[in-house]
Structures are given as C-alpha cells and as structure tokens.
Amino acid sequence: MSRTAPIALTVVDALLLPGADAGPEWFFGWLQVGDDGRIVAMGPGEPPPDAHATPVLDAGGAIVAPGFVSAHSHLFTSGLRGIAPDSTLYPWVRSMMELFRHTEAEDMYWATLHGSLDFLANGVTSAYNFMQSGVTWLYDPSTARNVLGRVHPDEYTTRQMDGTVDAGLRAVHAIRLDDESGPEEQVLERFGRMVDAARAPERAGRDQHLGVSVMGAVQWAAAPRTAELEALVMREHGVTDQAHFVETAEGLDVQRAKFAWYDDAGALGPDLLLGHFVHPTDAMVHRVAEAGSPVVWQPTSNGRLGSGVADVVRYRAAGIDVGIGLDDQSCTDVSDPWSNMRLGLYSQRALHQDAAVLSARDVLRMHTLGSAEVLGVADRVGSLEVGKHADFVLVDHRAPSTGPVWDVVATYVLACGLRNLRATYVGGRCVARDGRATTPLAERADAELAERIERAAHADGRRLAVTAEQLVSARARGVEAARGVAGPGRLTAPEGARA
Numbered sequence: 188m189s190r191t192a193p194i195a196l197t198v199v200d201a202l203l204l205p206g207a208d209a210g211p212e213w214f215f216g217w218l219q220v221g222d223d224g225r226i227v228a229m230g231p232g233e234p235p236p237d238a239h240a241t242p243v244l245d246a247g248g249a250i251v252a253p254g255f256v257s258a259h260s261h262l263f264t265s266g267l268r269g270i271a272p273d274s275t276l277y278p279w280v281r282s283m284m285e286l287f288r289h290t291e292a293e294d295m296y297w298a299t300l301h302g303s304l305d306f307l308a309n310g311v312t313s314a315y316n317f318m319q320s321g322v323t324w325l326y327d328p329s330t331a332r333n334v335l336g337r338v339h340p341d342e343y344t345t346r347q348m349d350g351t352v353d354a355g356l357r358a359v360h361a362i363r364l365d366d367e368s369g370p371e372e373q374v375l376e377r378f379g380r381m382v383d384a385a386r387a388p389e390r391a392g393r394d395q396h397l398g399v400s401v402m403g404a405v406q407w408a409a410a411p412r413t414a415e416l417e418a419l420v421m422r423e424h425g426v427t428d429q430a431h432f433v434e435t436a437e438g439l440d441v442q443r444a445k446f447a448w449y450d451d452a453g454a455l456g457p458d459l460l461l462g463h464f465v466h467p468t469d470a471m472v473h474r475v476a477e478a479g480s481p482v483v484w485q486p487t488s489n490g491r492l493g494s495g496v497a498d499v500v501r502y503r504a505a506g507i508d509v510g511i512g513l514d515d516q517s518c519t520d521v522s523d524p525w526s527n528m529r530l531g532l533y534s535q536r537a538l539h540q541d542a543a544v545l546s547a548r549d550v551l552r553m554h555t556l557g558s559a560e561v562l563g564v565a566d567r568v569g570s571l572e573v574g575k576h577a578d579f580v581l582v583d584h585r586a587p588s589t590g591p592v593w594d595v596v597a598t599y600v601l602a603c604g605l606r607n608l609r610a611t612y613v614g615g616r617c618v619a620r621d622g623r624a625t626t627p628l629a630e631r632a633d634a635e636l637a638e639r640i641e642r643a644a645h646a647d648g649r650r651l652a653v654t655a656e657q658l659v660s661a662r663a664r665g666v667e668a669a670r671g672v673a674g675p676g677r678l679t680a681p682e683g684a685r686a
C-alpha cells in the first residue's frame with residue numbers, strides 16, 4: 188500500500204493492534220500518516236525504504252492501538268470529581284446543577300477545555316459530549332418535574348463547543364432542546380442557532396468535528412410533546428439523539444412509562460441512542476432491538492452512583508449494538524478507559540456468574556470501533572485502518588512491566604492501564620505525553636478551572652475542602668519533588684484536606 192501525497196509521520200517497530208474487524212488482530216509493524224492526518228499505509232515488518240526521510244516515531248516494540256471513543260460524556264463536569272461521593276443519581280445531579288446555576292459562559296469554556304484535555308491525556312480521542320444545557324434545570328424526583336434554575340445566553344453553549352475544539356478532541360456536540368423553558372418557536376429557533384454554531388466553519392472546519400446531536404430529555408419531561416419535538420429537530424437538522432433512559436431504579440414506573448413517548452413520536456431507530464438503559468422491561472429491550480436503536484453503557488458511572496448493572500449481555504443477545512462511555516468526570520472520576528472496560532467486563536461476568544459471557548475483545552471493541560459505530564462515525568475513527576484519522580495511543584506494556592504476553596488483547600485490556608500510556612496522537616499529532624496534554628493551554632486550564640469552580644461554589648454558599656490557592660501550592664511542591672530527591676510519595680495534602 189502506498190500513495191504519492193506527503194507523509195507526515197511514520198510509526199515504526201510497533202506492536203500494532205488495529206482494532207478492525209478485517210485483518211490480523213495484531214502484528215509487529217509500521218504505520219504511515221499523511222499530511223491530512225489520515226492513515227495512508229500500514230503493514231507488518233519494516234516500513235517502505237523511503238520512510239526514514241519522514242518524521243519517525245519509534246514505538247520501540249510498544250503497543251499502538253486506536254484512541255478510545257467515549258460514546259457518552261459530559262466534559263463540563265471536570266471540576267466536580269469527588270462531588271456527592273455517596274449519593275445516588277438524583278441528589279448527585281442536584282448538587283451539580285445548583286452549582287452550575289452560578290456559572291457563566293467562560294467558566295463553561297475552561298471546564299470543558301479541562302475535561303477535553305483530561306480525555307486526551309487518558310487516551311480518549313473522540314467523545315460524544317452532552318453540553319451543559321443553556322437552561323439550568325433543578326429536577327425534583329419526588330414530583331418527577333423539572334424546576335427552572337436559570338436561563339443562560341447562547342455563549343454558554345457555544346463556549347463549551349469551543350472548549351472541545353481548542354483542546355483538539357474530536358467531538359459530537361449534543362445540545363438539549365429545553366422545550367419546556369419557553370414558547371416552542373423560540374426553543375426551536377434557539378436549537379437551530381446552536382446547530383448552526385456547531386457547524387460553523389470556525390468550529391467544524393477542522394476535521395475534529397464529528398457531528399451534532401440532541402441531548403434527549405424525555406426522561407425528565409412532563410409531557411410527550413418533548414419526544415415529538417426531538418423527533419422533529421432530528422429530521423429537520425439531520426442529527427442524532429441520545430437520551431438518558433431508565434438509568435436509576437428510583438421512580439421506575441414513571442421512567443418506563445415515558446418510553447412510549449419516544450416510540451409514539453417515531454423517534455426510535457439507529458439515530459436514537461439510549462444512554463444507560465439499566466432498567467428496561469423485556470418489552471423495551473425487544474422494541475429497541477427491533478427498531479435498531481443502540482445502547483450506550485457507562486459501567487463506572489452506574490457503579491459509582493449505585494444505579495445498577497445494565498445487562499449488556501442480554502442486550503447484545505437481543506441484537507442491540509452497544510457502545511461505551513466514560514460519562515461525567517464527576518461520576519467516572521478518573522476518565523480511565525481501561526478501568527472502564529474492566530469494571531464493565533467484570534460486572535457482567537459477576538452478574539451472570541460466567542466468565543465466558545463477555546470477552547476482553549468485546550469490551551475493547553465496544554470502547555473503540557463499537558462506540559464509533561453507534562455514533563455513526565466509524566468511517567472516520569474507532570480503528571486503525573487506511574483512510575481513517577490517525578488517532579492512536581502508544582502503550583508500553585513493559586513499563587511498568589506486565590510480564591510475558593500470553594495473549595496480546597488480554598494483556599492490553601486486562602493488564603494495562605493509564606500507568607502504561609505513554610502518549611496520545613490525534614491525526615498523527617502528539618496531543619498528550621505521560622499523562623499530560625501537550626498544549627500550552629493545559630496549565631492555565633488547571634488554574635482557571637480551580638478558581639472558577641471555587642467562585643461558583645462560594646456563590647452557592649459552599650466551600651471546597653482544598654482552596655484553589657492551596658491546590659496551586661500543592662502542585663508547586665509536586666514540581667520540586669519531581670526534580671530531585673523526594674519522590675511524589677512525599678507529597679502531603681494541605682491542612683484540612685480530609686476534613
């Protein structure tokens with residue numbers, strides 16, 4: 188395989204794990220990236236003789252695998268790790284939304300930028316991103332009603348788009364319709380403006396744009412009209428919809444009853460994705476399989492919030508396509524795709540008391556190509572194949588050593604983790620190295636996030652355990668430690684850190 192266009196990068200001496208359905212599962216070889224950031228050629232053994240005239244990345248025998256795809260994320264939550272640590276879904280959401288009432292567009296920009304850089308640093312190169320709604324809702328589970336918290340200007344949404352764009356993460360921007368916040372025409376007009384903003388050349392012109400979607404909100408809606416309007420904008424703007432559905436066991440009858448709203452609106456089908464789908468009835472599973480709607484599974488989040496175990500084995504057996512997401516950084520507090528795969532895998536095996544119900548290969552595919560498929564972007568991302576974006580991770584299974592390799596995929600999925608992740612590449616360009624995004628914006632994002640979330644917390648009458656100022660000085664001590672004698676183990680949290 189070869190072509191005439193200029194080569195931007197040649198990766199050599201890699202243990203390649205392409206993640207494609209066709210071809211070998213793994214091989215030792217090389218990969219070439221064109222100047223458009225796409226893979227132009229790959230193969231076993233030595234690269235073409237002229238390859239060394241181009242920039243070369245010597246993988247030194249380390250694993251090169253597809254960047255992970257998170258099919259369900261909320262990147263603005265990056266400043267809320269550890270929040271409501273022992274709460275279930277509704278009080279946890281409430282705790283966040285009360286805070287976000289006090290945030291402005293620039294706060295959302297920095298929070299989303301930080302969250303996006305965190306994904307890249309952890310090997311996630313594409314994400315479906317539910318942006319925080321332009322209307323802050325305070326959901327009351329006791330009445331199953333949404334209470335209007337605050338209506339924000341358009342920039343509140345568009346600056347979140349800018350956050351993912353500036354970070355260099357590939358993203359599907361998911362926009363909530365907020366139809367219950369005002370007259371229909373106004374709501375539809377606003378949604379149209381946001382779709383246009385996401386598709387504007389300054390954002391979509393870079394090839395990291397993966398599309399636009401509706402943040403399905405029927406689960407919190409008061410009437411079936413929400414489902415009808417979502418179906419309407421899906422058709423009108425040619426966008427998908429992902430709805431959080433039957434995520435928690437609380438108020439299950441009310442939640443389940445709303446499934447018919449989507450079905451009656453004609454929304455079910457490959458373009459309506461069901462996020463979580465932890466507690467469906469048999470009839471719902473059957474109907475979703477029949478309609479071809481995919482399910483998006485968030486194993487870490489479902490555990491952290493005590494939501495339940497989505498029986499993914501049952502859905503797959505019914506013929507439903509399943510993708511995997513890392514969800515909020517406030518409920519999947521470490522955006523670690525390896526840990527997410529393992530939690531998911533182990534929860535299914537424990538649930539079914541059978542280790543053969545789901546394989547390491549299955550969860551890897553679900554967090555890469557499978558997620559790309561359910562998002563409708565598998566023509567561009569999800570596997571290392573000629574013509575696709577060169578989005579990959581460099582993972583050294585020998586540092587720290589994971590020992591002899593019996594099975595390459597099993598070592599990658601079961602024995603590797605963030606500690607083995609050396610670098611992340613998007614479009615053949617290095618965007619993160621050793622757990623840190625390479626952009627000069629990264630350091631500022633840390634400081635901006637800390638200060639802005641602290642300000643919002645104070646406005647809401649809350650106090651952080653560790654102040655933004657203490658956070659910076661703690662990091663400064665970390666830099667000292669990294670340079671010389673003392674190891675990071677010498678780091679101690681500021682006074683009152685565990686209060």
Ligand SMILES: [Zn+2]
Pocket residue numbers: 259260261317431462514515
């Ligand atoms: Zn979610």
